[in-house]
Amino acid sequence: MEALGGYPVKSSGPKIRKLTVLLSMTVGVGCLFLLQPTRLLKPRKPVDFYSFEVKDAKGRAVSLEKYRGKVSLVVNVASHSEQTEEAYESLQELHKELGTSHFNVLAFPCGQFGDTETGTSSYIEAFAKSTYGVTFPFFGKIKMMGSEAEPAFKFLTDSVQKIPKWNFWKFLVNPEGKVVRFWRADEPMESVRQEVAALVREIIVKKRAEL
Known part of the structure; x- marks a missing residue:
């Protein structure tokens, strides 16, 4: 060129x-x-119960991560069920007995069983505290069945392959966020107390060994 x-x-x-x-x-x-x-x-897919985020009774987002390392008894509660008074009294007694350092009752109101839970989340919490003196944490009202089921609660039911048939089913979650057992509403509370106390003792022994 x-x-x-x-x-x-x-x-x-x-x-x-x-x-x-x-x-x-x-x-x-x-x-x-x-x-x-x-x-x-x-975002990572939740791998255990404590990996989820839920709403509290006031509608604010709450990470269940704050309960990791503790034992949790997760219960679908209702204000106007035939078991309400007895259930709240026994749950509060257990919550008070084992304290919040290693254990919590976590209450999730559900309105899918007739007219046993019709109020708003904030009303449900206030009613339980004023009427039955409960001090354990309350979360927003959820659905447990159907396409709108609360993901955190669905994790519980999927883990045990059982869907609650009524109010006050109890799911025992270990410190790692895994479901280790569940109880139906009509099962004795003493069985629940023994299992919860055993897990709490394991936490205490482990902590002492690490000192």
Whole structure:
């Protein structure tokens, strides 16, 4: 190839091709870099009960992670069931006996069993505290069955392959967030107390051994 005046000029074709390839590689690497944070920030799928986030009785988001390392007795409660008075009294007694350092009763109101739980979440909590003197944590009213089932509670029922047939079923969750047992509403509370106390003792012994 000749320029004006007859002097030869080297072809720039190979250089242009090299620059094009280099630019393409740079853009590709840049795109991967930009996409990386999105991949890293993708929420993890909950793997145990304490991995879930739920709503409290006032509608605020609460992470169940705060209960990790403790034993939890998760109960679907109701204000106007035939078991309400007896159940709340026994649950409060257990909650008070074993304390909150290693154990909590966690109450989830559910209105899917007739007219046994018709109020709002905040009313349900206030009613239970004023009428029965309960001090354990209350969460927002949930559904346990159907497509709108609360994911955290669905984890419990899936773990034991049982759906509650009525109010006050109890699910025992260990410090790692795994469901280890459940009780129907009509089963003796003494059995619940013994199992919960055994898990609490395991926590205490383990902590003492680590000192």
